[in-house]
Amino acid sequence: MPAPAVAAVRLAVRDAVADVPPGGLVLVACSGGADSLALAAALAFVAPRRALRAGLLTVDHGWDDTSRPRAEEVAASGRLLGLSPVEVLAAPSPRSEGAARDSRRAALLAAGERLGAHAVLLGHTLDDQAETVLLRLARGSGARSLSGMPATDGAIRRPLLRLRRDQTRQACQSLGLEFWDDPTNTDPAFARARTRSTVLPVLEAELGPGIAEALARTADLLRADADALEAQAESVYAELAGSAADATAPRAPRTPLAAEAELGPRVEFDVAALAGLTQALRSRVLRRAALAAGSSASALRADHIWAVEDLVTRWRGQKPVPLPSGVLARRTGGRIALVGPDAPVRPDMPAGAGHPGCPGVVRAPGERGGPTSRAPASGTLTPGTPASGDRGPGDPARNEEDRPVSQAATAKPDHDGTSIPAGGPPRAHPDIDEILVSRDEIAAKIAELAARVDADYAGREILLVGVLKGAVMVMADLSRALSVPITMEFMAVSSYGSTTSSSGVVRILKDLDRSIEGQDVLVVEDIIDSGLTLSWLLRNLRSRGPASLEVLALFRKPEAITVDVDVRYVGFDIPSAFVVGYGLDYAEHYRTLPFVGTLTPEAIARRA
Ligand SMILES: O=P(O)(O)OC[C@H]1O[C@H](OP(=O)(O)OP(=O)(O)O)[C@H](O)[C@@H]1O
Numbered sequence: 001m002p003a004p005a006v007a008a009v010r011l012a013v014r015d016a017v018a019d020v021p022p023g024g025l026v027l028v029a030c031s032g033g034a035d036s037l038a039l040a041a042a043l044a045f046v047a048p049r050r051a052l053r054a055g056l057l058t059v060d061h062g063w064d065d066t067s068r069p070r071a072e073e074v075a076a077s078g079r080l081l082g083l084s085p086v087e088v089l090a091a092p093s094p095r096s097e098g099a100a101r102d103s104r105r106a107a108l109l110a111a112g113e114r115l116g117a118h119a120v121l122l123g124h125t126l127d128d129q130a131e132t133v134l135l136r137l138a139r140g141s142g143a144r145s146l147s148g149m150p151a152t153d154g155a156i157r158r159p160l161l162r163l164r165r166d167q168t169r170q171a172c173q174s175l176g177l178e179f180w181d182d183p184t185n186t187d188p189a190f191a192r193a194r195t196r197s198t199v200l201p202v203l204e205a206e207l208g209p210g211i212a213e214a215l216a217r218t219a220d221l222l223r224a225d226a227d228a229l230e231a232q233a234e235s236v237y238a239e240l241a242g243s244a245a246d247a248t249a250p251r252a253p254r255t256p257l258a259a260e261a262e263l264g265p266r267v268e269f270d271v272a273a274l275a276g277l278t279q280a281l282r283s284r285v286l287r288r289a290a291l292a293a294g295s296s297a298s299a300l301r302a303d304h305i306w307a308v309e310d311l312v313t314r315w316r317g318q319k320p321v322p323l324p325s326g327v328l329a330r331r332t333g334g335r336i337a338l339v340g341p342d343a344p345v346r347p348d349m350p351a352g353a354g355h356p357g358c359p360g361v362v363r364a365p366g367e368r369g370g371p372t373s374r375a376p377a378s379g380t381l382t383p384g385t386p387a388s389g390d391r392g393p394g395d396p397a398r399n400e401e402d403r404p405v406s407q408a409a410t411a412k413p414d415h416d417g418t419s420i421p422a423g424g425p426p427r428a429h430p431d432i433d434e435i436l437v438s439r440d441e442i443a444a445k446i447a448e449l450a451a452r453v454d455a456d457y458a459g460r461e462i463l464l465v466g467v468l469k470g471a472v473m474v475m476a477d478l479s480r481a482l483s484v485p486i487t488m489e490f491m492a493v494s495s496y497g498s499t500t501s502s503s504g505v506v507r508i509l510k511d512l513d514r515s516i517e518g519q520d521v522l523v524v525e526d527i528i529d530s531g532l533t534l535s536w537l538l539r540n541l542r543s544r545g546p547a548s549l550e551v552l553a554l555f556r557k558p559e560a561i562t563v564d565v566d567v568r569y570v571g572f573d574i575p576s577a578f579v580v581g582y583g584l585d586y587a588e589h590y591r592t593l594p595f596v597g598t599l600t601p602e603a604i605a606r607r608a
Pocket residue numbers: 467468469470471493494495496497502525526527528529530531532533534584585
């Protein structure tokens with residue numbers, strides 16, 4: 001009678017190779033540690049009884065001078081066990097757990113394929129599974145990731161996932177097999193080693209025994225859920241996605257988004273269809289779409305997908321969302337497109353040049369300008385109204401975009417390579433899709449706002465607090481248009497950081513230089529989008545005891561606002577599109593444009 005541990009390992013191996021036909025080759029990956037050595041011995045025992053061939057692979061990562069001789073020793077043990085073929089695979093890798101795992105897996109799979117093996121057995125135990133789940137839990141992971149290592153993964157099989165590590169040691173000891181204790185298993189430099197030596201024992205001590213089993217059970221439960229959700233997401237994806245990724249597939253009907261760029265892997269959805277899905281399904285469908293558009297699976301993280309989800313569920317005219325491998329997710333109206341890196345990036349085009357299939361790329365100013373006098377007197381540009389009006393040759397507003405708003409915005413080559421002439425011929429910017437508010441309208445609005453502020457603050461002095469960097473143009477023009485005495489302070493805050501949507505977490509990058517206590521403070525903002533920056537800023541400034549605190553914002557996106565902020569002076573309500581110009585940037589560019597407009601898809605892709 002074999003010792004119980006030996007029997008348990010043999011039983012697990014017998015089950016794992018039950019489907020391999022007689023004569024088939026099964027390989028065991030062996031490091032010489034107790035787990036894989038016990039596995040190798042069990043395979044050597046089971047294989048002849050099932051008319052199978054059994055071999056051994058051992059991997060040399062080349063980490064130090066001892067690794068090759070040790071691999072040779074492991075190979076020799078394999079031969080002693082009667083395994084054949086036995087091979088040492090060279091898989092050089094940086095000294096990191098992850099890198100070693102990846103190169104080991106690739107080497108094993110390649111050898112398995114070369115040798116015509118039916119399966120390659122790995123010696124992961126229940127303890128390895130528990131450590132994996134705990135590590136992933138600590139990182140914050142979804143169901144798929146928390147489902148740990150599967151027992152079968154293509155040619156890879158893990159027969160020992162229900163056995164404890166101790167059982168493999170006992171099995172080796174019972175069989176008189178000398179195993180190797182890998183020092184990296186106890187090296188505190190490795191997170192897995194710390195989990196094994198410290199974290200799990202503490203959890204067991206504090207929360208009671210059975211933690212490892214419970215974590216492994218969690219993995220099994222979540223794997224079943226993840227499998228079911230992914231199968232469902234796959235069929236929803238097939239139903240909802242319009243794709244131009246496969247040139248051989250019948251062409252999906254042209255949609256406004258598809259018309260923008262005809263090339264490159266591209267997946268499109270109706271926003272309404274995505275909005276109707278549960279979040280669990282939507283995120284999987286979007287992940288699937290990102291992969292189809294060419295995003296690297298390993299680089300694609302949950303926060304990438306959340307940012308794309310925000311285009312569906314928290315639409316505020318955000319910037320297109322850059323995803324790994326150059327994929328861009330972009331919402332236009334009621335459609336969302338995930339566009340692959342092969343989509344053509346159009347070099348700067350001369351003003352006025354068109355792009356076939358790309359509506360509204362660059363039009364000569366005057367063809368499409370900012371809102372005309374037909375726009376509501378309040379300056380409101382409703383989303384339903386095109387923010388641009390067609391201006392015929394007789395339109396008196398035709399050349400107005402070229403009149404200077406201020407010295408700051410005139411006769412100065414901008415950093416994006418376009419000279420903005422003062423008083424010269426109309427000139428748009430090649431990266432601008434559509435001008436929403438012209439230079440002239442901005443100037444008129446600033447004058448109007450200044451007159452209101454002058455009247456409201458007559459007899460008082462105002463401390464203007466400009467919010468850098470976006471408000472720099474408004475601050476410059478407004479301050480010079482005011483008649484009441486003013487002083488200036490600036491604050492730099494950031495709520496957007498490197499992501500594309502406001503996080504609500506605001507950081508002070510530069511604080512005020514002096515106290516505002518007892519002063520009449522007017523905060524000057526370029527734009528209120530979600531309102532999160534301003535809401536935070538007002539709370540912060542209020543706590544400093546000003547005599548009064550009001551806000552002037554040149555632009556506001558009413559549809560995008562998510563928090564209630566009290567703004568006394570608003571220049572223009574604009575649609576929820578992402579806009580640039582007059583202080584507003586995309587990737588720090590376009591602030592010096594004298595008008596405010598939307599960017600072409602090509603410019604967005606280029607700067608992403
Ligand atoms: O209403 P919200 O959604 O919070 O967005 C508005 C804020 O975002 C922009 O600043 P950003 O953080 O981009 O910095 P910048 O001014 O330096 O461009 C803008 O200048 C506002 O301050």
